[in-house]
Amino acid sequence: MIRVPPRRGGWLEVVCGPMFSGKSEEMIRRLRRAEIAGQRVLLFKPRIDDRYDLADVVSHAGVRMSAVAVDGCAELVARARGCDVVGIDEAQFFESSIVDAALALADGGLRVIAAGLDQDFRRLPFGPMPELLARAELVDKLQAVCHRCGGPATTTQRLVDGRPAPYDGETIVVGALDSYEARCRDCHSAGQDSAAWMAA
Ligand code: ADP
Ligand code: MG
Ligand code: ZN
Numbered sequence: 001m002i003r004v005p006p007r008r009g010g011w012l013e014v015v016c017g018p019m020f021s022g023k024s025e026e027m028i029r030r031l032r033r034a035e036i037a038g039q040r041v042l043l044f045k046p047r048i049d050d051r052y053d054l055a056d057v058v059s060h061a062g063v064r065m066s067a068v069a070v071d072g073c074a075e076l077v078a079r080a081r082g083c084d085v086v087g088i089d090e091a092q093f094f095e096s097s098i099v100d101a102a103l104a105l106a107d108g109g110l111r112v113i114a115a116g117l118d119q120d121f122r123r124l125p126f127g128p129m130p131e132l133l134a135r136a137e138l139v140d141k142l143q144a145v146c147h148r149c150g151g152p153a154t155t156t157q158r159l160v161d162g163r164p165a166p167y168d169g170e171t172i173v174v175g176a177l178d179s180y181e182a183r184c185r186d187c188h189s190a191g192q193d194s195a196a197w198m199a200a
Contacts, residue, residue, distance in 0.1 A: 003138055010106040014091075014132050016118035017142035018156040020182045023115040024059040024089055026142065030113055031065060031087050039084035043067040044076050046093040048172070057089050073101040080105055091116035092126040093172065099131045120171050121158035121180070123188065144182030153182035157189060164189040 005011055015023050031041050045057055047069045058064040067087075070076045073094060080086045086105055091098060091114040102112045118133065118141065120126045133139055146153040158165035159179045183189075 005111070006137065010108060010110040010112065011137040012102050012106045012112045012114065012132070012135060013138035013140075014129075014136040015113065015115040015140045015142065016129060016133060017140075018117065018119065018144050018153055018182045019180050020060055021142035021144040021153070022059070023117075023142060024057055025061065025063050026140070027087050027089055027113060027115045028057065028059065028063055028065045031085065034085040034111070040082060041085045041087070042080060042083045043087040043089065044070050044079070045089045047071050048090075048093050073097045077101050077104065080110065083110060085111045085113070088112070088114045089116070091132060092118075092120075092129050094128055096128050096131070098128050099135065102132065103135060117156065119155055121156055121165060121169075122167055122171075123155050126171075146184040146187050147181035148183060148187035151184045151187075153184050153187075155183050155185060155188045157181045157183045157187075 015026050017023055027043070031043055034041050043057055043065055045067045055066055055069070056064045057067040067089065068079055070079065076088070088094070088098070088102065102114060106112050114132050114136075116129050116132075117126045118129050141154070144153040157180065158169070159181065160177070165178060
């Protein structure tokens with residue numbers, strides 16, 4: 001496999017995969033390398049994600065990098081002025097205009113790295129991610145370790161009180177007592193009401 005970033009101008013690269021697959025770690029790794037190369041780097045995240053320190057992106061293993069929490073795409077584009085490289089973590093939580101925002105930055109000569117969940121807990125494409133993936137020059141789909149069988153996991157299981165969350169639950173639940181596991185397709189559960197899943 002050969003992946004060659006463009007020699008001139010900007011571009012869009014996307015890192016996707018389920019929870020725990022190392023998207024944030026990979027984002028931080030790429031941005032640190034750019035920093036070492038003397039480039040002006042800024043990492044953004046949506047304000048919705050307040051699991052950890054508001055000012056930082058923190059990976060599940062504790063790797064962290066300071067970030068700017070933004071309320072939307074307009075704020076992101078405005079703050080990206082003067083940057084060479086821009087990271088957008090948890091990109092699935094942005095509104096659909098993140099696609100045009102990312103492309104505008106890339107057209108303007110910036111390297112744009114977007115990381116996010118490609119699928120929600122139902123395994124459906126998550127928010128603006130399909131469009132970002134389609135329009136990117138470079139794409140990486142990372143795998144986690146399946147919490148059940150130890151195999152390669154490509155999906156995220158939402159659990160409520162240890163049981164699979166219902167299919168018709170909200171896609172984004174902020175501050176809820178849900179927990180999540182990375183699962184392979186075979187271990188991803190159809191939930192208590194599997195008829196509802198099959199019908200949907
Ligand atoms: P993401 O941003 O994709 O959710 P992170 O970069 O925050 O992922 O965290 C990745 C790290 O999470 C791994 O390097 C590993 O230390 C830890 N981890 C915890 N559970 C798992 C799992 N089931 N599979 C892989 N890594 C896991
Ligand atoms: Mg992450
Ligand atoms: Zn499995």
